[in-house]
Amino acid sequence: MSLTNTIIQGVLLGGLYALYAAGLSLIFGVMRLVNLAHGDFIVLAAYVILALASAFVIPPFFAMLIALPFLFALGWAIQRVILNRTVEENLLVPLLVTFGLQIIIQNGLLQGFTADSRRLSLGGIETASISLGGISFGVMPLLTFVAAIAVIGGMSALFYMTAMGRMLRATSDNRTYAQIVGINPHKVFAIAMGLAFIVIAVAAFFMGARSNFDPSQGPARLLFAFEAVVIGGLGSLWGTLAGGIILGVSQAVGAAIHPQYQILAGHIVFLLIILFRPRGLFPKQ
Amino acid sequence: MSSQSNTLATNTNAAGTSGVEAAAPAKRRYRVVVDTPASKIAMAVMGLVVLLLFAAPAFVERAVLQDLILILLLIGLAQCWNLLAGYAGLISVGQQAFVGMGAYGLFYVVIMMGADPLLSVLISAVFVALLSIPVGLVVFRLQGAYFAVVTWVVAEVFRLVAAIWPALGGGTGTALPRNATTNMIGLDFAAEMFGVRSAAAREIVIYWGALAAVVMIVIVAYLILRSRLGLALSAIKDGEVAAESVGIDINRIKFIVYVFAAFGAGLIGALYFLQQARISPDAAFSVIDWTAYVIFIVVIGGLGTIEGPIIGAIVFVLLRSAFSAFGPWYLMFLGLLAIGMMLFAPKGLWGMFSSATNIQLFPTRKRLVAVDED
Numbered sequence: 001m002s003l004t005n006t007i008i009q010g011v012l013l014g015g016l017y018a019l020y021a022a023g024l025s026l027i028f029g030v031m032r033l034v035n036l037a038h039g040d041f042i043v044l045a046a047y048v049i050l051a052l053a054s055a056f057v058i059p060p061f062f063a064m065l066i067a068l069p070f071l072f073a074l075g076w077a078i079q080r081v082i083l084n085r086t087v088e089e090n091l092l093v094p095l096l097v098t099f100g101l102q103i104i105i106q107n108g109l110l111q112g113f114t115a116d117s118r119r120l121s122l123g124g125i126e127t128a129s130i131s132l133g134g135i136s137f138g139v140m141p142l143l144t145f146v147a148a149i150a151v152i153g154g155m156s157a158l159f160y161m162t163a164m165g166r167m168l169r170a171t172s173d174n175r176t177y178a179q180i181v182g183i184n185p186h187k188v189f190a191i192a193m194g195l196a197f198i199v200i201a202v203a204a205f206f207m208g209a210r211s212n213f214d215p216s217q218g219p220a221r222l223l224f225a226f227e228a229v230v231i232g233g234l235g236s237l238w239g240t241l242a243g244g245i246i247l248g249v250s251q252a253v254g255a256a257i258h259p260q261y262q263i264l265a266g267h268i269v270f271l272l273i274i275l276f277r278p279r280g281l282f283p284k285q
Numbered sequence: 286m287s288s289q290s291n292t293l294a295t296n297t298n299a300a301g302t303s304g305v306e307a308a309a310p311a312k313r314r315y316r317v318v319v320d321t322p323a324s325k326i327a328m329a330v331m332g333l334v335v336l337l338l339f340a341a342p343a344f345v346e347r348a349v350l351q352d353l354i355l356i357l358l359l360i361g362l363a364q365c366w367n368l369l370a371g372y373a374g375l376i377s378v379g380q381q382a383f384v385g386m387g388a389y390g391l392f393y394v395v396i397m398m399g400a401d402p403l404l405s406v407l408i409s410a411v412f413v414a415l416l417s418i419p420v421g422l423v424v425f426r427l428q429g430a431y432f433a434v435v436t437w438v439v440a441e442v443f444r445l446v447a448a449i450w451p452a453l454g455g456g457t458g459t460a461l462p463r464n465a466t467t468n469m470i471g472l473d474f475a476a477e478m479f480g481v482r483s484a485a486a487r488e489i490v491i492y493w494g495a496l497a498a499v500v501m502i503v504i505v506a507y508l509i510l511r512s513r514l515g516l517a518l519s520a521i522k523d524g525e526v527a528a529e530s531v532g533i534d535i536n537r538i539k540f541i542v543y544v545f546a547a548f549g550a551g552l553i554g555a556l557y558f559l560q561q562a563r564i565s566p567d568a569a570f571s572v573i574d575w576t577a578y579v580i581f582i583v584v585i586g587g588l589g590t591i592e593g594p595i596i597g598a599i600v601f602v603l604l605r606s607a608f609s610a611f612g613p614w615y616l617m618f619l620g621l622l623a624i625g626m627m628l629f630a631p632k633g634l635w636g637m638f639s640s641a642t643n644i645q646l647f648p649t650r651k652r653l654v655a656v657d658e659d
Contacts, residue, residue: 034430036378085628091429092588095376096580096627103577103620107613219572223441226434230427264445267438271423274435278426 005135006256007249012137014228014248015145016210018241019203020221021228022151023196025240028229030172030192031087033094037101039222041197044105045071045204046213050118060120064205068198075197079190087189102218109215120208144206148244151199152237158195159237168192220263227270233280242282246273314656319511319648327646338496342479342489350492354560356602357495358553361502362575363582363594365549368506370580371589372518373542374525376429378576379436380550382420382443385569386413387551388558392453395465402461403470403494406555413551414544421543425536437572444570458565466562491560498556502549507591509545510649514538519649522589550575581623587633591647596635 024038035041048071053063082101086094128139159165171178171188178185207213207221224247232243247266254265273281342350362380369375390409394400400408424435448456467483469490476486509515517538520528529535554575558564568574578601586597608615630637639645 034434036434082624082628091374092370092376093627093631095378095430095433096584097624099378099577099580100620100624100627103573104617104624107616107620111613111617219437223434223438227438230431260445260449264442264449267442267445270438271435271442274426275423 002256006252008135008137009141010249010252011245012141012145012248013252014241014245015141015148016203016206016244017224017228017247018148018244019144019151019199019206020225021232021240021244022148022155022237023199023203024222024225025229025232025235025237026155026192026196026199029235029237030168031083031189032172033083033087033098034226036095036098036222037105037218038098038200038225039220040102040105040218041075041200042204042207042221043213043215043218044109045197045201046120046208047109047113047118047215049201049205049208050120053120060122060205060209064201068201071197071201072194075200076190076194079193080186083193084186084189087185106215106218113215115214115216117212117214118208119212120205122209126209140206140210144210147202147206148241151202152241155199156237164191224266227266230280231270231273233283236280236282239280239282243280246281315653316656317651318654319651321645321648323644324646324648331646335496335500339493342475342492347485347488350488352602352606354488354492354495356598357492357499358557359579359582359598359601360595361495361499361549361553362579363586363598364499364502364506364591365546365553366576366579367583367588367590367594368509368542369546371583371593372510372515372522373539374522375539375543376433377436377546378433378572378580379424379438379440380546380579381570381572381575382436382440383413383417383547383550384554384557384575385440385443385447385566386416387554388564388569389447389453390551391555391559392459392461392564395461396459397452399465401468401470402465402559403490406494406552406559409555410548410552413554414548417544417547420547421540425540425543440570440572444566447566447570453564456566458563458568460564461559461562488560491556494559495553495556498549498552502552503591503595505545507647507649509542510591510647514541515649516651518542581619583633584623584626584631585633587635587637587639588631590633590635590639590645591649592639592645593633593635597633600634 020039020042023041024035027033027035027038045067048067049060049063052058052066053060056063056066058066078101082097083094086097122140126140129136130139130142131137157165159169167178167183167188168191170181171183171185175185178188228243228247229240230243231246232239232241247270250269251262251266255262257265338353341353345353362384366377366380369377369380387409390412391402391405394405394408395402398405420439424432424439427435447453453459466487469487471490471493472483472486475481475489475493476483479486479489481489510518517528517533520531520533521535521538525535554569558569561568582597582601583594584597585600586595587593604619605615608618611618626633632640
């Protein structure tokens with residue numbers, strides 16, 4: 001029973017990691033950019049939600065809804081002003097520029113919000129749980145998991161059922177041909193980053209509601225997101241969910257052995273998987 | 286290209302396909318040259334600078350000596366990262382793994398085995414180089430940007446392992462025992478030579494160790510770049526597929542560079558934490574200290590040059606001592622400066638200077654120079 005319980009908690013934790021990973025996967029899928037500042041974007045969004053919630057004295061969920069258009073605009077602007085200058089370059093430039101962004105965001109948050117850890121308070125729902133067949137499920141972890149499915153399902157629908165999705169996929173497949181048929185890749189990239197920031201906002205809401213956060217926690221979030229994407233298979237959206245779940249279960253099992261082993265177990269399972277399946281478990285053809 | 290054939294005799298016809306334009310059938314002699322007049326002068330000057338640095342403890346204050354140690358160690362680390370990213374196309378954001386391992390290796394050898402600290406630095410660096418082989422086998426499974434993030438994951442693994450390893454203090458870390466810091470090869474010599482007490486003498490010995498390590502790293506890096514391996518590296522840089530098609534074993538060459546960079550980082554890490562005499566997982570495996578700053582140094586100075594990291598490290602330490610009191614603002618400024626340089630001046634300070642003046646202190650390109658008959 002205890003093992004089943006551990007695995008279920010791990011699967012639900014995987015939902016959170018899939019949310020972290022979905023934005024990273026979107027950005028990589030469309031513009032082949034590995035964004036080293038992704039985790040810091042999530043932490044930044046959590047602070048934006050926190051600031052709105054405390055400024056207007058509204059529940060964090062509504063603060064997130066208000067923040068969505070602004071975060072979309074922020075992502076769009078970061079892509080337009082900074083990252084679009086790096087897309088034509090070799091690998092080094094985008095990596096180092098996003099690494100620089102990481103340092104700016106971390107220190108900016110440190111300056112603005114101090115190093116104290118914060119939390120989005122939802123008023124009781126965080127500790128609520130429901131019991132099914134002798135196993136208790138936290139309401140928040142369940143909601144996170146549902147949100148992950150909804151976000152990834154929504155991204156799938158957007159990619160494969162809309163004109164915008166066709167444009168995103170065309171640009172991803174071949175930038176030059178996309179240009180020939182009248183698509184401006186730089187505009188598409190900016191929209192994609194804006195969309196990624198919407199996903200980031202959702203991830204930030206659930207991160208902030210489930211655990212404490214402080215300005216230094218971006219890199220850990222980046223690594224979890226990256227591991228979920230690579231385990232799932234590059235470019236595969238539902239693979240990302242699977243990757244998140246595998247990472248979550250590994251961490252939960254590690255934590256069950258000893259709390260100190262939680263993060264370590266996740267990293268080690270990830271390294272083992274790339275050793276044997278460097279293209280991930282469900283690579284897209 | 287074999288290094289023996291320094292002088293080539295070419296007949297214009299034999300030389301190639303465009304025999305039509307061959308007007309004079311006279312034999313011309315060519316020689317492969319790497320050095321430039323500037324570089325020959327620079328070598329001599331650099332030799333003098335190293336001698337001067339060696340004697341520096343005689344005439345600089347202790348605070349300056351401490352800054353010099355930091356500059357030297359950062360030059361060494363930056364040179365290793367530059368070799369990886371600037372020449373082998375391996376962008377690592379996980380060099381802190383090897384810095385930390387070098388440091389922990391040193392503490393282990395000194396505390397558990399009671400070896401001499403200076404000797405332990407070497408032992409530890411060799412151990413890091415050996416350990417980088419299995420690590421490399423894992424991280425080389427992914428390429429490009431993925432390689433970068435995987436190196437970071439590996440560094441986190443080592444940080445977490447160090448944090449749960451009780452023998453060396455776990456998460457809070459540990460300090461070197463007192464007898465280990467007062468007993469060291471060269472300590473008595475430095476104390477007598479400069480008439481200083483043992484704490485100052487210890488710093489002088491570590492300073493010499495750092496100087497020796499950096500001179501070694503720069504010389505080896507330069508020799509690598511001038512050798513066949515360097516030729517292969519520049520071929521890889523110009524185009525991996527093309528390089529592979531002329532028979533270059535890309536992975537083998539990248540691996541050699543990777544292991545050497547790990548050795549260098551281990552050496553630097555051991556020396557730095559020998560001076561600190563205290564260690565903790567967060568300090569030893571810090572991505573900011575051992576990778577972010579180092580990348581900044583290389584980008585500011587000039588990626589893909591030997592001179593760049595040297596200039597970058599000096600600029601970095603000067604900026605730090607001038608502005609670090611501004612805390613987070615200073616770091617945000619560094620981040621902005623790095624992004625600005627990367628976007629608008631990707632060649633860095635030395636690259637800009639070098640292309641404006643055509644001066645190279647450490648030339649690596651092989652040029653053919655015509656030699657007159659007789």
